Amino acid sequence: MAVETVVSQDGKKLTIKVKGRFDFGKHQEFREAYERKASRPDYVVVDLKEATYLDSSALGMLLMLRDHVGGDDSEVRVVNTSSDVRKILAISNFDKLFDIS
Amino acid sequence: MSDIHIDHKVLSDLQEVMEDGYLNLLDTFLDDSKKRLSQLHEAKSAAELGHAVHSFKGSSSNMGAVALAELCRQLEERVKQQPLYGIEDLINQIDCEYKVVRQLYGEERRRVSID
Amino acid sequence: MPESPLTVLIAEDGAADRLLLARIVSRQGHAVLTAENGEQAVALFAERRPHLVLLDALMPVMDGFEAARRIKTLAGEALVPIIFLTSLSEEEALVRCLEAGGDDFLAKPYNAVILAAKIKAMDRLRRLQATVLEQRDQIARHHHHLLNEQRVAKAVFDKVAHAGCLSAANIRYLQSPYALFNGDLLLAAFAPSGDMHVLLGDFTGHGLPAAVGAMPMAEVFYGMTAKGYGLAQILREMNAKLKRILPVDMFCCAVLLSLSFQRQVVEVWNGGMPDGYLLPVEGGEPLALVSRHLPLGVLAPERFDDSTQVLPMALGQRLLLLSDGVVDTSDEHDQLFGVDRLLRVLADNRQPPLLFEEVLGALEAFRGRSRDDVSLLEIRMVDADELTPAPVMYSDSGQCAPPDWSLQFEFRAETLKRFNPLPYLLQLLQEIHGLRGQSGALHSVLNELYSNALEHGVLGLDSGLKQDVQGFAEYYRQRNERLQALSEGYIRIGLKIEPQGSGGRLTIEVQDSGKGFNASKVLARPLAEQGLCGRGLNLIRRLSRHAEWADDGRRACVEFAWQALA
Numbered sequence: 001m002a003v004e005t006v007v008s009q010d011g012k013k014l015t016i017k018v019k020g021r022f023d024f025g026k027h028q029e030f031r032e033a034y035e036r037k038a039s040r041p042d043y044v045v046v047d048l049k050e051a052t053y054l055d056s057s058a059l060g061m062l063l064m065l066r067d068h069v070g071g072d073d074s075e076v077r078v079v080n081t082s083s084d085v086r087k088i089l090a091i092s093n094f095d096k097l098f099d100i101s
Numbered sequence: 102m103s104d105i106h107i108d109h110k111v112l113s114d115l116q117e118v119m120e121d122g123y124l125n126l127l128d129t130f131l132d133d134s135k136k137r138l139s140q141l142h143e144a145k146s147a148a149e150l151g152h153a154v155h156s157f158k159g160s161s162s163n164m165g166a167v168a169l170a171e172l173c174r175q176l177e178e179r180v181k182q183q184p185l186y187g188i189e190d191l192i193n194q195i196d197c198e199y200k201v202v203r204q205l206y207g208e209e210r211r212r213v214s215i216d
Numbered sequence: 217m218p219e220s221p222l223t224v225l226i227a228e229d230g231a232a233d234r235l236l237l238a239r240i241v242s243r244q245g246h247a248v249l250t251a252e253n254g255e256q257a258v259a260l261f262a263e264r265r266p267h268l269v270l271l272d273a274l275m276p277v278m279d280g281f282e283a284a285r286r287i288k289t290l291a292g293e294a295l296v297p298i299i300f301l302t303s304l305s306e307e308e309a310l311v312r313c314l315e316a317g318g319d320d321f322l323a324k325p326y327n328a329v330i331l332a333a334k335i336k337a338m339d340r341l342r343r344l345q346a347t348v349l350e351q352r353d354q355i356a357r358h359h360h361h362l363l364n365e366q367r368v369a370k371a372v373f374d375k376v377a378h379a380g381c382l383s384a385a386n387i388r389y390l391q392s393p394y395a396l397f398n399g400d401l402l403l404a405a406f407a408p409s410g411d412m413h414v415l416l417g418d419f420t421g422h423g424l425p426a427a428v429g430a431m432p433m434a435e436v437f438y439g440m441t442a443k444g445y446g447l448a449q450i451l452r453e454m455n456a457k458l459k460r461i462l463p464v465d466m467f468c469c470a471v472l473l474s475l476s477f478q479r480q481v482v483e484v485w486n487g488g489m490p491d492g493y494l495l496p497v498e499g500g501e502p503l504a505l506v507s508r509h510l511p512l513g514v515l516a517p518e519r520f521d522d523s524t525q526v527l528p529m530a531l532g533q534r535l536l537l538l539s540d541g542v543v544d545t546s547d548e549h550d551q552l553f554g555v556d557r558l559l560r561v562l563a564d565n566r567q568p569p570l571l572f573e574e575v576l577g578a579l580e581a582f583r584g585r586s587r588d589d590v591s592l593l594e595i596r597m598v599d600a601d602e603l604t605p606a607p608v609m610y611s612d613s614g615q616c617a618p619p620d621w622s623l624q625f626e627f628r629a630e631t632l633k634r635f636n637p638l639p640y641l642l643q644l645l646q647e648i649h650g651l652r653g654q655s656g657a658l659h660s661v662l663n664e665l666y667s668n669a670l671e672h673g674v675l676g677l678d679s680g681l682k683q684d685v686q687g688f689a690e691y692y693r694q695r696n697e698r699l700q701a702l703s704e705g706y707i708r709i710g711l712k713i714e715p716q717g718s719g720g721r722l723t724i725e726v727q728d729s730g731k732g733f734n735a736s737k738v739l740a741r742p743l744a745e746q747g748l749c750g751r752g753l754n755l756i757r758r759l760s761r762h763a764e765w766a767d768d769g770r771r772a773c774v775e776f777a778w779q780a781l782a
Contacts, residue, residue: 115236118240129231130232132231156229159303162303163324
């Protein structure tokens with residue numbers, strides 16, 4: 001599975017792991033990762049440790065996720081980013097919307 | 102009626118398939134065969150002979166005339182090899198066999214007409 | 217009965233065999249055509265187009281193999297299965313049959329059961345082929361429609377974007393003709409004041425979705441630029457529009473520039489595009505114009521950051537903008553061209569006019585295959601007189617407005633913080649036909665008067681700071697800071713239109729609440745020493761009929777006049 005989800009015991013934290021290329025091909029899977037959850041999590045973590053590549057459609061997917069979990073009121077963290085991925089996120093200044101590490 | 106000359110199973114299958122066209126089939130075969138025999142006798146080359154006997158083999162096998170078909174097959178094989186010898190003998194055998202077959206089909210024809 | 221009855225052609229020279237076969241096949245529910253030889257078979261096929269053919273291999277006139285070849289040719293793309301009827305020896309028969317285009321063979325004596333099975337199998341193949349051809353044709357039709365839709369979209373877009381000035385003398389650019397469908401956007405237009413606005417953008421997505429977003433953006437860009445709006449307002453409008461109309465996951469990375477040839481500065485905003493470069497005239501480090509903002513269409517209007525960077529740009533300096541297709545160009549080993557290689561090309565350049573070619577050349581040499589999503593733009597700072605902006609197009613019916621009115625506005629602190637009144641005032645003045653010929657000058661003068669009143673008057677900034685890049689940065693930092701903190705102060709703008717002779721006269725008065733300055737002293741200094749501020753006053757003098765400063769420099773009074781139109 002290229003996109004894995006883990007929900008914490010108390011249901012407040014949703015972790016989405018993306019493996020391989022984070023591009024348009026992952027669109028469906030990524031959406032299902034957060035849409036099908038019964039309750040809205042308090043915060044979401046996107047783990048890109050095993051992601052090899054990120055393009056503009058991935059940025060779009062992150063925006064949709066953020067919008068789904070509350071938009072400006074949400075807290076979405078993007079973690080375990082490689083330097084290449086961080087560079088792409090930096091050019092688009094996505095650190096102004098997401099907590100990136 | 103001897104089964105050496107005609108396979109009666111084939112004949113009854115033919116009758117079943119052709120239904121009321123059975124008589125016509127028998128007549129057509131007999132007519133066709135006369136032409137084939139002339140072709141055999143009048144053939145001017147090995148190729149011509151080969152074609153004629155090949156066709157005759159095919160139609161006789163369809164009609165269940167097994168011995169006739171077998172003789173045709175032998176002649177067909179013989180014609181392929183040089184020098185051509187024993188041809189005349191085989192053609193004569195085919196003539197004879199056909200006479201028998203024609204007789205048997207005639208009887209079959211009469212049998213069916215009566216029924 | 218079979219699922220669907222077929223028309224079967226039987227070509228067999230033995231009369232009895234033909235009769236038998238015909239009966240077997242028609243008993244299986246199919247329609248039967250018969251032929252005695254190959255020639256008849258081909259003719260019958262051409263006339264009746266049966267679904268399936270049973271061919272005797274050896275026939276007089278034309279044998280089965282030749283007939284098969286001709287029938288297959290006549291059938292074209294469609295599959296017409298051919299079953300050979302033969303009592304040839306097995307191996308030889310099979311080979312010859314297949315070579316002649318046969319699909320199967322049936323031995324004598326005929327076996328009805330086997331024949332039925334073969335016909336069924338062949339029919340399945342026939343129908344499969346027919347389906348494949350139909351789907352292929354459907355796909356081709358859809359593709360054709362899609363290409364047509366794209367062509368229409370592009371035609372509409374070209375109409376929207378045609379008013380641009382990409383062909384200006386100081387611009388060089390490279391853009392693929394299908395850039396629109398890669399989401400790449402390149403727009404340039406003159407503002408009425410003579411300033412040049414440029415936009416290089418990159419929409420997410422491909423194809424029509426990317427193109428569709430580009431159109432409203434281009435309309436806003438051209439419309440507002442033509443009306444004299446500044447970058448900040450244009451950016452706010454574009455962001456708000458895209459945020460409203462595009463789905464959440466679509467946005468547009470963009471870099472926007474406003475070049476002022478009169479003041480020799482460039483204003484920059486970069487949201488999500490790769491670094492642009494401001495190149496020195498001779499050698500030295502290029503200045504990177506880094507993306508500091510989120511792309512357009514992401515943030516809600518109240519959170520959007522329209523702050524720009526203002527930099528001095530001397531005559532002969534160049535700006536280089538590129539889409540990410542440049543840095544992302546890869547060679548056959550999937551190595552990226554990268555920023556380092558680009559910087560090396562910039563550093564190695566000895567003759568500035570050749571820089572554009574050198575960048576293109578380096579890309580060509582590097583990549584194995586061509587890319588169609590590279591956009592490259594080079595803009596040179598030139599003297600204002602070197603460029604001839606296109607004449608402004610007016611959208612009214614040409615009726616004259618009454619030539620005798622006056623009005624006064626007073627803009628106070630809260631309004632000054634977030635509102636630029638000039639576009640509205642200029643719209644009013646455009647009603648006066650006699651003034652239209654001086655539209656550019658009018659825009660420039662009003663811009664100068666307003667920014668002087670705001671920056672030097674109300675905000676009390678020292679234009680002496682604007683000597684170099686750091687100075688500019690500091691100046692604009694202070695400007696933002698003081699503007700945010702502004703709680704009192706005003707700018708009064710008065711416009712008076714009077715008839716004069718056969719034409720008319722416009723008197724502009726701009727008053728500010730600042731400390732004032734010694735205008736005559738500034739104007740008296742030699743031009744070179746005056747710096748950018750002094751240049752502004754001289755510009756106003758030069759462009760208008762009369763200009764004077766009173767009240768310690770706090771009140772500027774500028775006149776324009778026109779003759780009646782013929």
